[in-house]
Amino acid sequence: MAQIAITLAEIAEKIGATLVAKDDQLLVSGIATLELAESDQISFLANPSYRKQLVDTQAAAVILHPDLQEESPVPVLVMNNPYVGFAKLSQLFNNLPEQPIAIHPSAVIAESAELGEGVSIAANVVIGESVQIGAGSRIGANSVISDHSIVGDNCLLHANVVMYHDVVIGNNCILHSGCVLGADGFGFAPDAGNWVKIAQLGGVRLGDDVEVGANTTIDRGALGHTQIGNGVKLDDQIMIAHNVVIGDCCAIAATSGIAGSTILGKNCTIAGGVGIAGHLELTDGVHITGMTLVSKSIKEPGAYSSGTAIMPAKEWRKSATRFRQLDDMARRLKTLEKNQ
Amino acid sequence: MAQIAITLAEIAEKIGATLVAKDDQLLVSGIATLELAESDQISFLANPSYRKQLVDTQAAAVILHPDLQEESPVPVLVMNNPYVGFAKLSQLFNNLPEQPIAIHPSAVIAESAELGEGVSIAANVVIGESVQIGAGSRIGANSVISDHSIVGDNCLLHANVVMYHDVVIGNNCILHSGCVLGADGFGFAPDAGNWVKIAQLGGVRLGDDVEVGANTTIDRGALGHTQIGNGVKLDDQIMIAHNVVIGDCCAIAATSGIAGSTILGKNCTIAGGVGIAGHLELTDGVHITGMTLVSKSIKEPGAYSSGTAIMPAKEWRKSATRFRQLDDMARRLKTLEKNQ
Amino acid sequence: MAQIAITLAEIAEKIGATLVAKDDQLLVSGIATLELAESDQISFLANPSYRKQLVDTQAAAVILHPDLQEESPVPVLVMNNPYVGFAKLSQLFNNLPEQPIAIHPSAVIAESAELGEGVSIAANVVIGESVQIGAGSRIGANSVISDHSIVGDNCLLHANVVMYHDVVIGNNCILHSGCVLGADGFGFAPDAGNWVKIAQLGGVRLGDDVEVGANTTIDRGALGHTQIGNGVKLDDQIMIAHNVVIGDCCAIAATSGIAGSTILGKNCTIAGGVGIAGHLELTDGVHITGMTLVSKSIKEPGAYSSGTAIMPAKEWRKSATRFRQLDDMARRLKTLEKNQ
Known part of the structure; x- marks a missing residue:
């Protein structure tokens, strides 16, 4: 699959972070955890329990909360919500194959259906009477949309x-x-x-x-x-x-x-x-x-919540047996209290 | 979708109810609850807890048990089992699109397959060797029926x-x-x-x-x-x-x-x-x-039944912990009883 | 479906059993339980609780552990793990229809896809860019394999x-x-x-x-x-x-x-x-x-394990109510013990 490469400056702009880096034109080509990230990958610190991994990270840059900014050995993308930063970053590296903006000839589409601009219909799709598909929507292979149904704009229906x-x-x-x-x-x-x-x-x-x-x-x-x-x-x-x-x-x-x-x-x-x-x-x-x-x-x-917590099966069987006797146990407990 | 309109008389006949109405030729075009029904819709009273809604209903007619017949402000379709009446009524207003009685040219059907009269095969269906499809059955788009399988009469297979x-x-x-x-x-x-x-x-x-x-x-x-x-x-x-x-x-x-x-x-x-x-x-x-x-x-x-009832998670954790100790609790209870 | 017939000798070889039989050319055409097997079917004894059915079996032969060999009234296929013998036997009688080694003309296959030798692609299959399908693999009707995915050798993908x-x-x-x-x-x-x-x-x-x-x-x-x-x-x-x-x-x-x-x-x-x-x-x-x-x-x-055992719903409701009080019960039990 084609490799994606983006500069730190571009990433900062797209995810809404403040970049603190000497070289804002550094190219990165992927995302990884603090522990596994290599020098062309970006990482992030959202869960405090990974904080100790920050000092040793090899990442090209790290998405961080302002409070932790000083602790990073590498360039920082500063954001109040680093996990949202990671989410937006992941979308920049999305590797979902592009579906051609075209109607595949094998698709079976009712004449009364209305397709918006830039719609993509994959192979063997079946679209019924009066269906409407909004602009930019993609319909995956072998999907079926029956009569009078409506798909909004920019939707993505995967296969089947x-x-x-x-x-x-x-x-x-x-x-x-x-x-x-x-x-x-x-x-x-x-x-x-x-x-x-x-x-x-x-x-x-x-x-x-x-x-x-x-x-x-x-x-x-x-x-x-x-x-x-x-x-x-x-x-x-x-x-x-x-x-x-x-x-x-x-x-x-x-x-x-x-x-x-x-x-x-x-x-x-x-x-x-x-x-x-x-x-x-x-x-x-x-x-x-x-x-x-x-x-x-x-x-x-x-x-x-409901249910019970997990136990070794042998001990569980004892508790399960006692569960059946619970009402009886409760009554006997009350009797003991009265007789005390 | 096409609007369906049926007279009260026709409905009474088709669902097996006795009609009590001044105008048995009144046309109705839908079904709704007692509360929401408008003057061209039929309603029903099957669950006694909705009885108080009967007096204010705007429905064209109501399916009712004979015992409640006198309470209705609108025409009545009298039946011993109003819920079955509602079920039959719903079928009269079924809006499932009709599938043409035809074999779609994109279907792939083995020569040894046998299709009954009035069978409908939608787009991209695949039917294997020696398959039999009974009269009047409809096979939805992109469905697959493999070798030697048999579908009876008047069956409905939806898509996929x-x-x-x-x-x-x-x-x-x-x-x-x-x-x-x-x-x-x-x-x-x-x-x-x-x-x-x-x-x-x-x-x-x-x-x-x-x-x-x-x-x-x-x-x-x-x-x-x-x-x-x-x-x-x-x-x-x-x-x-x-x-x-x-x-x-x-x-x-x-x-x-x-x-x-x-x-x-x-x-x-x-x-x-x-x-x-x-x-x-x-x-x-x-x-x-x-x-x-x-x-x-x-x-x-x-x-x-099995399981436990739902609780606030904080309290549940206490009960779940005690569940693990149940056998021990039961033994201690017994000891107390003995020592009493 | 075509009937399969195999000799006892062939079966013994294919499942790795020692055959003890007068006529090793006896043809068998199916598998059944000890109780239901007829004279042209093979049976097996893997679960000791069915041992008493062995003496009356009408099977053509039985797969047995060496320890039980003497108890069989019919020819024996001796194996240390009769259940594995049954599993291998079942494969000999597999009735899954064969899929022709061919690419169905309705399949939509990207030019960049690579198909191994002896691959079978059924109707309406959709295969994306750069997909690789290993030798001998079969892809069922209406299945979809997206870009850059890889299927190994001798795989079987059923329909959809x-x-x-x-x-x-x-x-x-x-x-x-x-x-x-x-x-x-x-x-x-x-x-x-x-x-x-x-x-x-x-x-x-x-x-x-x-x-x-x-x-x-x-x-x-x-x-x-x-x-x-x-x-x-x-x-x-x-x-x-x-x-x-x-x-x-x-x-x-x-x-x-x-x-x-x-x-x-x-x-x-x-x-x-x-x-x-x-x-x-x-x-x-x-x-x-x-x-x-x-x-x-x-x-x-x-x-x-976790959960509780099944009970009549009426009794269960009592236990479920008491489960909510378990922590309280445990504390009261402790108090009683202290006051004893």
């Missing part, structure tokens, strides 16, 4: 993405491979031991700047839409059920699932493997730790 | 579905995007620190009226088939391992997994995030609550 | 697999449908309530003999690669986050997830539904039981 009909995504969204937006919500009416399907008549609505991980699924609404706010980040293998509403800038880690009609406030962070039951409401700023089952609404911001 | 070889599905099945039927079961023999692959020689068999959610996987059997009964409903992101047998009309919610050779009886309901260990047997009518680990067979119908 | 750019897999790997290798790791820097994307600059590296299940995702590294060792077996619906390192010959069951930068030693076995937090280190030979949350590093080999 599926958008069902009536799915609308905002600008600057990234959808990773294997994600499915708009499959039917899981709705059935019980009828004498059988299940009668409830047609899922709503759609899916994503705001701007949403990222959806690989093999994540967001189901369409039953009546009304499933809604994902602006700036929401979803990891891989997540399940968002019908009519869920996720507030702006929530981040949800992999393999979590949110059941139907649940509402998340803004700026919630949900760790991996979490399950959130249906028809609940979580306020803004809730943090759920890994593999927690959320079985009731949460009205106060803060961190919440 | 994969059926491996020797996978047989019944009539009226719905497979959502990204689901994979017939990948190899997870079988390996340990051999001095390495794993020797056990070829998975069985197939997958689905009954009639089965729905499989987006990105759900059903593995093929090792010897013999993995079997899914009639009327089974599987949500998204579910994993069904090799040689699992699922009884008729079970419903399983998203992100659950069932390990190899486990047998579920009929009419079981499995909530989301559940894990069921291998080689177990669950009788008919078992209900498993969310994120439960089922580690032994279940012989009595009823509801079962 | 996605490899992003800069993903390198070794020889003899099997990737099942819907798996995604190289999607972006979940990396964002918080910036005043918003998330700034960290471009994921690393790739994915798989060793030889790795199997990846259906709909499993392995994310690319942030800086440096996500690494999967030789002989690792991953089941379906697994999530491997960025910069995870998995040691040789680990086996991980379905729906488990491993968070970023965690390192697994060699020969670990992870059951289904397990979650492993990020930045941890597990030594060689660790076994994690189903649905355990691994929240700290593990330095000793052995089995580990």
